[in-house]
Every structure is written in C-alpha cells, then in structure tokens.
Amino acid sequence: MNGVHDMGGMENLGQVAPEADEPVFHFAWEGRVHALSVASPTRRNIDEGRHQREKIPGPEYLAMSYYEKWFRGLSELLVAHGFVTPAELASGRAAPDAAKATPVLLALDVASRFARTGSYIREASPPLFAEGDAVCARDLNPSGHTRLPRYVRGRKGVIMSGRGAHVFPDSHAHGRGEDPWPLYTVRFAARDLWGEAANARDSVCLDLWEPYLEPA
Amino acid sequence: MALRVKALESLLVEKGLVDPAALDAIVDHFEHRVGPRNGARVVARAWTDPDFKARLMNDATSAISELGYSGGQGDHMVVVENTPGVHNLVVCTLCSCYPWPVLGLPPVWYKSAPYRSRAVIAPRGVIAEFGTKLPDDIEVRVWDSTAELRYLVLPERPVGTEGLSEDALAALVTRDGMIGTARL
Numbered sequence: 001m002n003g004v005h006d007m008g009g010m011e012n013l014g015q016v017a018p019e020a021d022e023p024v025f026h027f028a029w030e031g032r033v034h035a036l037s038v039a040s041p042t043r044r045n046i047d048e049g050r051h052q053r054e055k056i057p058g059p060e061y062l063a064m065s066y067y068e069k070w071f072r073g074l075s076e077l078l079v080a081h082g083f084v085t086p087a088e089l090a091s092g093r094a095a096p097d098a099a100k101a102t103p104v105l106l107a108l109d110v111a112s113r114f115a116r117t118g119s120y121i122r123e124a125s126p127p128l129f130a131e132g133d134a135v136c137a138r139d140l141n142p143s144g145h146t147r148l149p150r151y152v153r154g155r156k157g158v159i160m161s162g163r164g165a166h167v168f169p170d171s172h173a174h175g176r177g178e179d180p181w182p183l184y185t186v187r188f189a190a191r192d193l194w195g196e197a198a199n200a201r202d203s204v205c206l207d208l209w210e211p212y213l214e215p216a
Numbered sequence: 217m218a219l220r221v222k223a224l225e226s227l228l229v230e231k232g233l234v235d236p237a238a239l240d241a242i243v244d245h246f247e248h249r250v251g252p253r254n255g256a257r258v259v260a261r262a263w264t265d266p267d268f269k270a271r272l273m274n275d276a277t278s279a280i281s282e283l284g285y286s287g288g289q290g291d292h293m294v295v296v297e298n299t300p301g302v303h304n305l306v307v308c309t310l311c312s313c314y315p316w317p318v319l320g321l322p323p324v325w326y327k328s329a330p331y332r333s334r335a336v337i338a339p340r341g342v343i344a345e346f347g348t349k350l351p352d353d354i355e356v357r358v359w360d361s362t363a364e365l366r367y368l369v370l371p372e373r374p375v376g377t378e379g380l381s382e383d384a385l386a387a388l389v390t391r392d393g394m395i396g397t398a399r400l
Contacts, residue, residue, distance in 0.1 A: 008309030008360065010333040016345055017330070018392075022323050024247045029221040034321070035242035036225060039234045046364075050311055066312065066327045071221060083233055092223030093230070100232040107237035114245055114317075117277060117286040120364040147362045149309055151336065163292070166363060183363055190356075194337050201355040204336050207363035 001051075002141060002150060004058035009151040009194070013062075030067040037070055039105045042077040047173035051145035052077050122180035124165030127210065129184060133159045134216035137186070137208065145173035148212040152204075156216045157188040160205060168209055182210045251320035254285045255368055256389035258318055260382045262295075263373045273297065276368070280318060290317035290366055294359075297370040298399070302355045305343065305396035306367040307335035313361035315368055319391060326395065336360060346397040369396040 007013065025031040037043065053061075053073040061069065078084045088095055105113060129135060137152040147169050163183040171179035190202035228234045258280055262269040272279040276293035280286070293315060296304040308314065309332045314322040325331050334342050339356045350356060359367045371393040377385060392398035 005310055007329055007333040008307075008336045010329075011337070013329040013333045015330055016325050016328070016334070016342055018325050018346065019323065024251075024321055025243070026324075027218065029218040031243040031247070032221050032225055032239060034246065035239040036221075036228065036234060038242050039238050040228075041233060053311070062329065066324065068217065071217070071224070075224060078228075078233075084227060084231065088227055088231075089224070092227050094227060098231055102232055103235040103238065104233075105238050106235045107241045110238050110241035110245065114249075114287045116288075117281065118288060118291045120291060147310060149360065149362065151309075163363070163365065169363075183365075185365070187357075198337075199340065199352060199356065201353070202339065202357070203355070204358045204360060206360045207365050209363070 001054060001143060001145065003054050004061050005054045006150050008149045033067045033071045033074070037074050039103065040074060040078065041083060041101075041104045042074070042081055043104075045172060047145060047167070047169040048175075049073060049077065050169070051173040052080075054145065120166045121164045122167060122178055124180040124182065127162050127165075127182035127184070129159045129162070129182075129210070129213065129215075131159055131161060135159060135184075135186060135213045136216040138212055138214055140212065142170060144170065146170050146212075148208065149206070151193060152186075152188055152206060152208075155188055155192050157186040157192070160185040160187045163207065166209065168211070170209075170211070183207055184210070184213070186213070246316075246321050250285075250316055250318075252318075252389075252391035252394065253386070254283075254320075255315070255318035255391070255394045256386040257283055257382075258285070258295075258368070259370055259389045259394065260386035262370055263385055264382050269370075272370070285317040287317045289313070290315050292363075292365045293318070293368060294365050295368050295370050296357070296359060298372045298396075300354075300372070302357055303343075303350055303396065303399065304367075304369045305335060305339050305356060305358045306361065306369060307332060307358060308361040309333070309336055310360075310362060313364075313366065315366035318368055319394060323391070343397055346392060348397075348399050350399075369394050371400045374400050 139154045165180040166183040167178040168181045190198035276295040312327040393400045
C-alpha cells in the first residue's frame with residue numbers, strides 16, 4: 001500500500017529530536033498498550049499487526065503518537081477477529097452472554113516467552129539469485145501490505161547475502177498463509193536512489209524477498 | 217488515552233483474553249530486563265574476545281545468546297561492524313523494527329517520521345545532528361530493516377582503551393553508537 005508509513009526519502013517531516021534520559025514509557029498507559037499488544041491473541045501474526053497500523057488514514061497516522069497507533073491497531077484487530085465486539089469496545093464491558101476465554105499468555109510464561117528465539121525461516125524453493133548478482137527492484141504497487149519501500153522500486157542493486165526463505169509478509173498479513181520466499185540483503189548505491197548529490201561511496205541495504213526482485 | 221486504555225484492558229481481562237499479571241510482567245521486562253546495557257555487553261565482549269567476535273560476525277543470533285540475550289525481535293540478528301572506512305546506520309523506514317533483546321524498546325525519535333524519512337536519503341545530515349561530522353571519504357552504509365532481520369552496529373573500539381576491563385569497556389558503549397547515529 002502506498003501509504004504515508006512508507007516514508008523513506010521524504011523531507012520536511014520535522015527535525016530528529018533526541019530526548020535526554022528518555023524513559024522506556026512516557027506514560028503508564030503506553031506500557032499497558034505495549035503489554036496488551038504483546039499478550040493479545042492477535043499477536044500471532046506480526047505482519048497483520050503492522051498492516052493494521054499502516055491502514056490508519058494518512059493524516060491521522062502522521063498526527064498520532066506511536067502508542068496511539070498501537071492502541072488503534074490493536075483495537076481494530078480485536079474487533080476484526082471477533083475477540084471483542086464494537087459495542088464492547090465502546091462500553092469497556094463484556095456483553096452479558098460473552099464467552100470466557102483463556103489468556104494465550106500467562107504471567108508465569110512471560111519470562112520464557114521473552115527468552116524464546118523464534119524463526120521466520122521456512123522451507124521453500126531454492127534461491128534464484130546469488131551473492132553479487134545484479135537485480136532490479138520491481139515497480140510493484142500492491143493495494144495490500146508490502147515491505148518493498150517505494151524509494152527502491154525500479155532501482156538497480158546488488159545481492160549482498162542470501163538469507164534463506166522467510167515468511168512473506170505480503171501474503172501472511174492477509175491470511176494467505178506463510179508463503180515463504182527466498183530473502184536477500186540487497187545493496188543499492190546511494191546515487192542510484194537519490195542522484196548525483198549523494199556521496200558516491202554511500203549505500204542503502206534492504207532485506208527484500210524474491211518476488212520483489214528481477215534480474216537487472 | 218489513559219482511560220481508553222484502561223477500559224480496553226478491563227474488557228480483555230473480563231473476557232479472559234489477557235492475564236493482568238502477565239501485563240505487569242511484560243512492562244517490567246521492557247522497563248528493567250532489556251535495554252542498551254545488553255547490547256553494550258555484546259560489544260565489549262566482541263572488543264576483547266576475538267573468537268567471540270568471529271562467532272558474532274558469522275552468526276550473531278547464536279553468539280548473542282551465549283550472553284543470555286534472546287527472544288522476539290532478535291530472532292535473526294545481524295551485526296554490522298564500523299571500521300575506519302565504513303560507518304553503519306540502522307533504520308526502519310516502514311515502521312519501528314529494532315533489536316529488542318539487545319537494545320530494549322526504541323526511543324521515540326527512532327520511531328518518528330523525521331528519522332524514518334531522512335536516515336536513508338540524508339544519513340550524514342542526521343548523524344551530524346547527533347553531533348558527529350563524518351568525513352567525506354568514509355562510506356556510510358544504511359540498513360533499512362524491512363524484514364525480520366535485526367541489525368546491531370558494532371562500533372570501533374575507542375583509542376586509548378587498551379587497558380580497560382570488559383565491564384569498563386561496556387560502560388563506554390552507547391545506545392546511539394549501536395544504532396549508528398553516533399561514533400564512540
């Protein structure tokens with residue numbers, strides 16, 4: 001989706017503003033939103049969660065704080081999956097006939113959950129490209145979720161590393177299964193992205209799935 | 217927002233969808249158990265133990281787990297090394313991808329539009345705003361975290377630190393040094 005979340009290469013969005021001694025959460029509610037999102041039964045699909053936040057209309061997306069977006073995305077996903085109804089969300093109270101669920105994450109499991117390293121690598125067809133191959137990022141403009149930023153579409157790069165086959169967000173975010181594809185780290189010369197004003201030595205590296213690429 | 221969040225939490229607890237004690241444990245995890253001190257230990261170990269550094273550059277996820285740091289948003293770790301000729305900078309232009317086990321949750325600026333938009337087109341300008349003017353003859357390599365790989369910058373060991381212990385070295389390592397907006 002060509003949304004405002006895909007902001008690489010834009011200018012005039014403000015100054016980078018580091019904050020000294022920044023707390024992990026600025027308000028207690030931010031910590032609760034983060035924790036609710038992690039503990040939610042909707043957390044199983046990270047791609048769907050990302051896409052839900054991307055779907056926040058652009059003007060609102062740009063005006064909202066980070067955890068406001070997380071709260072909005074979580075609320076909408078819970079409704080979309082039928083875990084809560086819009087009426088329950090509005091009232092903050094369960095419907096009288098609502099079934100009682102079992103939490104997917106219990107307090108005693110939190111430590112082991114955070115210690116457990118997962119993997120997005122899956123079995124798939126062998127990679128089409130090898131290290132050093134010249135590739136071109138396809139000019140794709142899907143209406144759904146994608147991790148192919150606009151600023152590399154149509155631009156030439158070189159395969160730096162193959163990373164194995166990974167869960168493909170463009171399918172996974174939309175309930176079309178994990179659909180694994182080979183993933184590559186692709187290096188683009190800064191001048192091929194931004195023109196002659198860029199330093200000739202500089203580069204930008206992205207992790208791109210095979211369906212995003214074609215031979216150059 | 218506080219009231220709306222409280223209402224959602226109450227609803228999800230009432231419906232049995234979340235365990236309120238789990239929420240407390242999650243907040244505690246991010247406030248007290250992960251953060252840039254973890255990453256600093258990884259860097260200090262790499263500076264002092266060449267075998268560890270070799271493992272770190274070859275398979276960062278596995279090497280980092282030797283120090284006890286593992287878990288979500290660190291599932292596929294990649295360490296990129298600063299050298300006299302190369303400076304690395306990490307960003308997530310599309311959202312807020314960040315290596316939680318070694319750096320904790322990202323600061324607000326990392327997740328915000330100005331950084332996400334400019335880090336890829338004007339990395340030298342962004343780094344200069346953080347206080348470091350990079351020479352023109354150094355290569356700046358920006359890593360846009362578009363998949364589930366998570367990047368950690370291995371800064372150069374500062375000169376004059378030859379006699380320091382691993383703990384003392386770790387104390388020199390900053391969060392921004394491991395994102396790449398600063399050089400140590």
